[in-house]
Amino acid sequence: MLLVLAMSVAAGLGYRAATLEQHGLDARRGLVSATGDARALQAALSDARRAMAAMASPGQPAVSWSRQVGVAIEAARARLETLSAAAGGMNLSASIERLDRLAEAEGRLREYAVGGRSLQASDVAFGEALPHLDAIDVQVADALAQLSTNAEQQMAATRQQQAMALAGALGTLALAALMLTPIPRASVVEAVAPPVAEDAAADLTLDLGRATPPVSVSVPAPARFTPPAFDLAPVAAVCGELARLSDGAALTSVLERVAPAMGAKGIVVWLADAERQALRVAASWGYDPRIVERFPAVPVADDNLTARAFSTKTAVTAAGRSGQPAAVAAPIVGSSGATGVLSVELTSSSTPAADVVAVAGIVAAQLATLLEPAPKVQPG
Numbered sequence: 001m002l003l004v005l006a007m008s009v010a011a012g013l014g015y016r017a018a019t020l021e022q023h024g025l026d027a028r029r030g031l032v033s034a035t036g037d038a039r040a041l042q043a044a045l046s047d048a049r050r051a052m053a054a055m056a057s058p059g060q061p062a063v064s065w066s067r068q069v070g071v072a073i074e075a076a077r078a079r080l081e082t083l084s085a086a087a088g089g090m091n092l093s094a095s096i097e098r099l100d101r102l103a104e105a106e107g108r109l110r111e112y113a114v115g116g117r118s119l120q121a122s123d124v125a126f127g128e129a130l131p132h133l134d135a136i137d138v139q140v141a142d143a144l145a146q147l148s149t150n151a152e153q154q155m156a157a158t159r160q161q162q163a164m165a166l167a168g169a170l171g172t173l174a175l176a177a178l179m180l181t182p183i184p185r186a187s188v189v190e191a192v193a194p195p196v197a198e199d200a201a202a203d204l205t206l207d208l209g210r211a212t213p214p215v216s217v218s219v220p221a222p223a224r225f226t227p228p229a230f231d232l233a234p235v236a237a238v239c240g241e242l243a244r245l246s247d248g249a250a251l252t253s254v255l256e257r258v259a260p261a262m263g264a265k266g267i268v269v270w271l272a273d274a275e276r277q278a279l280r281v282a283a284s285w286g287y288d289p290r291i292v293e294r295f296p297a298v299p300v301a302d303d304n305l306t307a308r309a310f311s312t313k314t315a316v317t318a319a320g321r322s323g324q325p326a327a328v329a330a331p332i333v334g335s336s337g338a339t340g341v342l343s344v345e346l347t348s349s350s351t352p353a354a355d356v357v358a359v360a361g362i363v364a365a366q367l368a369t370l371l372e373p374a375p376k377v378q379p380g
Contacts, residue, residue: 003176003180005176006172006173006175006176007173007176009168009169009172010169010170010172010173011169013165013166013168013169013172014165014166014169016161016165017162017165017166017169020158020161020162020165021158021162021335021369023158024154024155024158024159024162024369025335027151027154027155027158028151028155030151031147031148031151034083034144034147035144035148037079037082037083038079038083038140038141038144040075040079041075041076041079041080041083041140042137042140044072044073044075044076044079045072045076045133045136045137047068047071047072047075048069048072048073048076048102048133049130049133051065051066051068051069051072052065052069052106052109052125052129052130053125053126053130055069055109055110055113055121055125056109056113056118056121056122056124056125056126058118060113062110062113062114062121063110063114065113066106066109066110066113069106070106073099073102073103073106076099076136077096077099080092080095080096080099080140081096083140083143083144084096092139092140092143094139095135095136095139095140098132098135098136098139099132099136101132102129102132102133102136105124105128105129105132106129108124109121109124109125109129112124159239159242159366159369162239162366162369163236163239163242163366164236166239166362166365166366167235167236167239167362170235170358170362174355235258235261235359235362235363237257238254238257238258238261238363238366239362239363239366241254241257242254242363242366242367242370251269251282251283252283252284252285255267255269255283255284255285256285256286258359258363259285259286261359262328262344262346262356262359262360263346263347263348263356264286264344264345264346264347265286265325265345265346265347266284266285266286266287266344266345267284267285267286267342267343267344267345268281268283268284268287268292268295268342268343269281269282269283269284269332269340269341269342269367270282270298270306270310270340270341270342270343271332271339271340271371272300272310272338272339272340273297276300276337276338277299277300277301278297278298278299278300279297279298279299279300279306279307279310279340279341280297280298281295282340282371286345305318305327305329305343306329306341306343308329309329309330309331309341309343310331310338310340310341311338312331313331313333313337313338314331315328315329315330315331315357315360315361315364316328316329317329317351317352317357319349319350319351319352320346320348320349320350321349323349324349325345325346325347325348325349326345326346326348326349326350326351326352327343327344327345327346327352328343328344328346328352328356328357328360329341329342329343329344330342330343330344330357330360330361330363330364331364332364332365332367332368332371333364333365333368334368334369334371339368339371340367340371341364342360342363342364342367344356344360
């Protein structure tokens with residue numbers, strides 16, 4: 001019953017971590033979509049700026065340029081409305097009002113340009129219309145920066161909650177295993193005193209009519225074996241740091257912090273190329289950088305620990321042989337499939353323990369959320 005309860009709690013925490021991962025991916029997709037809309041809006045504003053400047057120039061076909069300004073303004077208006085409704089509450093009402101005023105200025109600019117009043121057309125274009133465009137550009141950039149900050153904070157909080165859920169699941173299973181470990185009882189062996197020879201009994205001043213009581217000999221019980229309590233604190237801390245990581249150069253220091261929990265002497269993060277045909281080093285700890293630079297790419301079809309972990313999407317272990325240390329390779333798997341491998345070289349040559357494999361899997365899962373490629377945005 002205890003094991004069933006522990007597995008139910010661990011499964012619930014695992015489901016919670018998966019749900020948080022989906023929320024994080026949704027937030028990232030929303031930010032990517034908003035960034036694409038903002039770039040399309042800036043392109044439309046640039047087209048409007050160029051066309052209005054041309055309208056104010058003598059000898060230019062004002063009517064043709066005016067049509068291009070109208071198309072650009074409508075495209076910008078559609079993008080502004082989309083961004084205003086985007087998750088994160090971007091307030092761009094002031095930009096929409098400026099766009100309306102820009103449309104009014106364009107009407108007067110066209111009237112002056114068609115009527116041959118170049119001076120008035122220039123005043124409207126450079127004194128009214130273009131400042132409106134510049135102000136909209138600034139407002140959109142500020143709103144997008146705020147949206148990006150909000151999304152990063154939300155994703156960081158999500159990663160921290162994920163780390164706590166995974167650590168809780170592992171801790172629950174470890175506690176259940178500890179409580180279910182049987183405790184050996186002390187045993188008592190009763191030995192009867194050996195019989196006394198008849199010749200020797202005559203010389204003894206013992207009351208032989210009284211039975212000799214059995215001698216009770218206590219045999220000390222074997223020392224109780226208690227499984228070592230696995231320290232989850234550094235693992236949870238590392239997961240939290242990975243969730244907040246924004247600079248790939250800092251990944252090495254995070255790997256250094258998790259190394260003692262696994263008994264690692266060297267850690268390498270491998271990432272697959274765009275075609276997912278080969279794995280290359282993305283970060284490492286415990287090795288001389290000059291040696292890391294010479295690490296060759298690992299074809300995913302090779303028969304080695306790293307390639308097998310990537311191909312099977314399953315953690316693979318190897319015991320040390322001929323003085324070589326043991327190793328663990330855990331796949332980095334995201335929503336789009338395997339993207340890399342976390343390989344760990346241990347200080348021990350014995351077969352890696354289940355706790356070590358579990359920690360490698362947790363760190364690899366956290367790396368998957370960090371290294372998951374952003375979805376491609378279709379041009380709008």
